[in-house]
Amino acid sequence: MTRFEPADVRSWGNVLQAEHHAAFPAWRDQLPRIVLSGRQEGRALLATGLRRSYGDNGLNPEGGLIDMAGLDRIISFDPQRRLVRVEAGLSFDALLGVIVRQGSFLPVTPGTRFVTMGGAVANDVHGKNHHINGTIGRWVRRIGLMRSNGEELELTLESDPQLFSATIGGLGLTGAITWVELEVLPNESAVMDAENIPFDNLDMFFSLAAESDNAFDYTVSWIDCLAKGASLGRGIFTRGNHAKTGSRLPGRGNTKFTMPLSLPRLCMNRYSISAFNSLYFRNGKRKAGRQNIPIYQFFYPLDSIGRWNRMYGSKGMYQFQSVVPPAVEKDATKEMLKTISASGQGSFLAVLKTFGAVASPGMLSFPRPGTTLALDFPNHGETTLRLMARLDDIVLEAGGRLYPAKDGRMSARMFKAGYPAWQDFAKYVDSGFSSHFWKRVSQE
Amino acid sequence: MRVIILGATSAIASAAARLYAAEGASLLLVGRDENRLAQAAADLKARGAEAAEVAISDLGDPVDVEQRLDAFVRQLGGVDHVLLAYGILGNQGEAERDLADAETILRVNFNSAAAWCLATANIIEKQGRGTLAVIGSVAGDRGRRANFIYGASKAGLEALVVGIAHRFADKGPRAVLIKPGPTMTPMTEGMNRKGALWAKPEQVAAIVHARAYRGGPVAYAPGFWRYIMLIIRNLPSAIFNRMEI
Numbered sequence: 148m149t150r151f152e153p154a155d156v157r158s159w160g161n162v163l164q165a166e167h168h169a170a171f172p173a174w175r176d177q178l179p180r181i182v183l184s185g186r187q188e189g190r191a192l193l194a195t196g197l198r199r200s201y202g203d204n205g206l207n208p209e210g211g212l213i214d215m216a217g218l219d220r221i222i223s224f225d226p227q228r229r230l231v232r233v234e235a236g237l238s239f240d241a242l243l244g245v246i247v248r249q250g251s252f253l254p255v256t257p258g259t260r261f262v263t264m265g266g267a268v269a270n271d272v273h274g275k276n277h278h279i280n281g282t283i284g285r286w287v288r289r290i291g292l293m294r295s296n297g298e299e300l301e302l303t304l305e306s307d308p309q310l311f312s313a314t315i316g317g318l319g320l321t322g323a324i325t326w327v328e329l330e331v332l333p334n335e336s337a338v339m340d341a342e343n344i345p346f347d348n349l350d351m352f353f354s355l356a357a358e359s360d361n362a363f364d365y366t367v368s369w370i371d372c373l374a375k376g377a378s379l380g381r382g383i384f385t386r387g388n389h390a391k392t393g394s395r396l397p398g399r400g401n402t403k404f405t406m407p408l409s410l411p412r413l414c415m416n417r418y419s420i421s422a423f424n425s426l427y428f429r430n431g432k433r434k435a436g437r438q439n440i441p442i443y444q445f446f447y448p449l450d451s452i453g454r455w456n457r458m459y460g461s462k463g464m465y466q467f468q469s470v471v472p473p474a475v476e477k478d479a480t481k482e483m484l485k486t487i488s489a490s491g492q493g494s495f496l497a498v499l500k501t502f503g504a505v506a507s508p509g510m511l512s513f514p515r516p517g518t519t520l521a522l523d524f525p526n527h528g529e530t531t532l533r534l535m536a537r538l539d540d541i542v543l544e545a546g547g548r549l550y551p552a553k554d555g556r557m558s559a560r561m562f563k564a565g566y567p568a569w570q571d572f573a574k575y576v577d578s579g580f581s582s583h584f585w586k587r588v589s590q591e
Numbered sequence: 592m593r594v595i596i597l598g599a600t601s602a603i604a605s606a607a608a609r610l611y612a613a614e615g616a617s618l619l620l621v622g623r624d625e626n627r628l629a630q631a632a633a634d635l636k637a638r639g640a641e642a643a644e645v646a647i648s649d650l651g652d653p654v655d656v657e658q659r660l661d662a663f664v665r666q667l668g669g670v671d672h673v674l675l676a677y678g679i680l681g682n683q684g685e686a687e688r689d690l691a692d693a694e695t696i697l698r699v700n701f702n703s704a705a706a707w708c709l710a711t712a713n714i715i716e717k718q719g720r721g722t723l724a725v726i727g728s729v730a731g732d733r734g735r736r737a738n739f740i741y742g743a744s745k746a747g748l749e750a751l752v753v754g755i756a757h758r759f760a761d762k763g764p765r766a767v768l769i770k771p772g773p774t775m776t777p778m779t780e781g782m783n784r785k786g787a788l789w790a791k792p793e794q795v796a797a798i799v800h801a802r803a804y805r806g807g808p809v810a811y812a813p814g815f816w817r818y819i820m821l822i823i824r825n826l827p828s829a830i831f832n833r834m835e836i
């Protein structure tokens with residue numbers, strides 16, 4: 148389809164609720180007409196995937212969206228050379244269904260498999276193995292990019308180092324990614340050798356991380372962000388490797404239940420969240436130890452409830468993900484957790500992980516060495532924004548940055564401080580593309 | 592499983608082809624756009640199809656249908672299922688003014704489709720097994736001012752396919768008509784597509800695929816349309832004619 152029509156479009160966090168116009172191409176040959184008609188109608192464009200980004204980097208209410216999810220074909224898969232070339236709208240879910248049984252796995256995957264290849268590259272996503280493999284951008288070999296003049300470019304790091312680097316983590320602003328060639332990894336089974344270790348405070352987290360990062364491909368922690376005092380930063384540390392043996396069949400996925408509609412906002416208060424966190428912690432303690440678990444359950448526990456974002460009700464939620472450098476990671480993380488637990492505005496999903504030093508080619512890539520903390524906050528308006536502004540100050544002082552994929556409100560100042568390369572990046576932005584996010588953070 | 596898909600670049604056919612590919616079927620994709628067919632074939636092969644061949648043919652032209660179908664079957668090395676998935680919606684208003692437009696809708700959706708159905712029926716009857724699966728439409732259930740030319744072509748197709756199923760009764764082969772409600776496909780671009788009644792092509796394809804293996808000669812997709820259309824078909828004209836549907 149090649150025209151822009153009114154469409155119900157929401158990001159995962161669901162805070163910004165604005166009418167959109169979207170086009171739904173089913174074939175790549177329709178893209179030139181779409182971008183040219185966007186230009187004629189005076190719409191700045193933005194390509195989007197499955198809209199698993201929380202904030203507004205995938206929204207563009209004043210312009211037009213190109214919903215890429217219909218461009219979901221595999222172009223080629225060469226298991227020997229471990230190269231897969233796919234259209235940008237193909238989901239990780241569909242791709243895994245094809246490559247896992249043939250003995251391959253994604254080099255990097257985020258915590259949900261309902262993301263598209265284009266969306267993953269445009270946010271330069273990271274996974275539980277960042278300390279080993281870095282971001283997805285390190286594994287991208289070739290990109291097809293549709294510019295607003297209707298021309299399709301083929302980019303590699305060698306042929307176009309600047310535009311290639313701007314497009315990885317480029318938030319869709321350099322054009323529409325049409326296809327991606329990705330290197331995948333050998334993997335013998337669809338089973339993970341995993342271990343859960345409860346820890347009682349933040350110091351224990353840091354020593355577990357230091358001890359695990361060499362021996363385990365994957366590490367991540369859930370923490371109880373409402374715990375206070377001596378228990379501040381208690382949680383469950385998860386680490387694991389791919390099992391060497393076991394079935395190669397990933398099964399049909401782990402989605403057991405889908406939220407049918409938004410819950411009333413009442414359900415999200417400090418009491419229910421605190422009760423959930425305590426329960427989760429106790430449950431985690433009971434299940435401590437080593438286990439073989441199915442691949443999807445290890446990587447995508449959140450996918451077990453489809454559309455869980457609806458739990459947050461019609462006002463939606465904010466997500467806040469920061470990274471702070473190693474020199475100050477302990478103090479800054481402690482400070483953030485204290486601020487959150489004192490505010491009583493908790494989060495079901497607080498995730499802590501140490502990033503490694505593997506650099507990405509992406510100019511605006513989010514990960515950098517240090518510690519990342521990710522939390523979501525039900526949207527209670529002013530009070531929530533005030534809390535996040537206090538967290539901003541801590542991150543800013545620590546010399547850290549926030550993750551655009553998770554953001555719905557960071558200030559231009561915060562963005563520019565966190566991403567000093569932004570001015571260089573701005574040179575490669577296609578003038579026919581924009582987003583709600585970009586309008587905010589690029590302003591003076 | 593060897594499957595010939597007539598109109599393989601349509602959204603519903605593409606989704607159904609993936610279900611066949613996941614089973615390791617051999618597919619022959621027939622349509623007009625060589626480039627798109629090649630892209631679809633590569634995808635289906637990667638997704639597990641034993642083979643994915645293409646054949647370029649203007650299916651809406653009801654000439655030499657038997658010879659062309661024979662060639663498809665030879666290219667694939669035999670056939671188990673034939674899925675007929677092409678069709679055009681046309682523009683009702685223009686087709687009422689310009690009868691050539693109306694004729695095109697009827698020729699593509701009914702005349703040519705009927706020829707492919709009859710030719711397929713002969714082949715699968717001769718071999719004693721096989722399925723003819725055809726995409727119809729709920730629009731064929733009762734003519735409405737918004738799209739009754741398209742609806743009439745699909746109603747005619749229903750009578751034909753149900754008749755073929757009758758002819759096959761108690762023999763091996765099967766014929767089935769699947770009637771989708773409004774679906775999010777390129778065909779319905781430009782309509783107001785908000786609301787709970789709009790199905791995704793994948794939902795419809797799952798029913799097409801399942802019904803190619805078992806079930807009666809007529810299936811609604813999604814199934815709830817059966818009840819909606821039961822009511823619409825039985826509304827007295829006095830009421831129906833006053834409704835804006």
Ligand SMILES: Cc1cc2nc3c(=O)[nH]c(=O)nc-3n(C[C@H](O)[C@H](O)[C@H](O)COP(=O)(O)OP(=O)(O)OC[C@H]3O[C@@H](n4cnc5c(N)ncnc54)[C@H](O)[C@@H]3O)c2cc1C
Pocket residue numbers: 159193194195196197198199200201204205215235236256257258259261262263264265266267268269270271272273274275318319320322323324325449552582
């Ligand atoms: C439960 C959950 C867990 C998550 N865990 C992680 C995690 O562990 N690590 C992590 O890094 N992220 C994580 N995320 C965030 C998610 O991985 C990213 O937001 C991802 O980019 C979403 O992909 P998408 O296809 O939904 O893209 P969208 O959200 O639709 O779009 C994301 C960005 O990419 C751009 N874009 C999309 N498609 C194209 C294209 N074809 N061409 C150009 N630009 C395009 C959009 O404009 C937008 O800026 C998580 C999200 C959820 C909901």
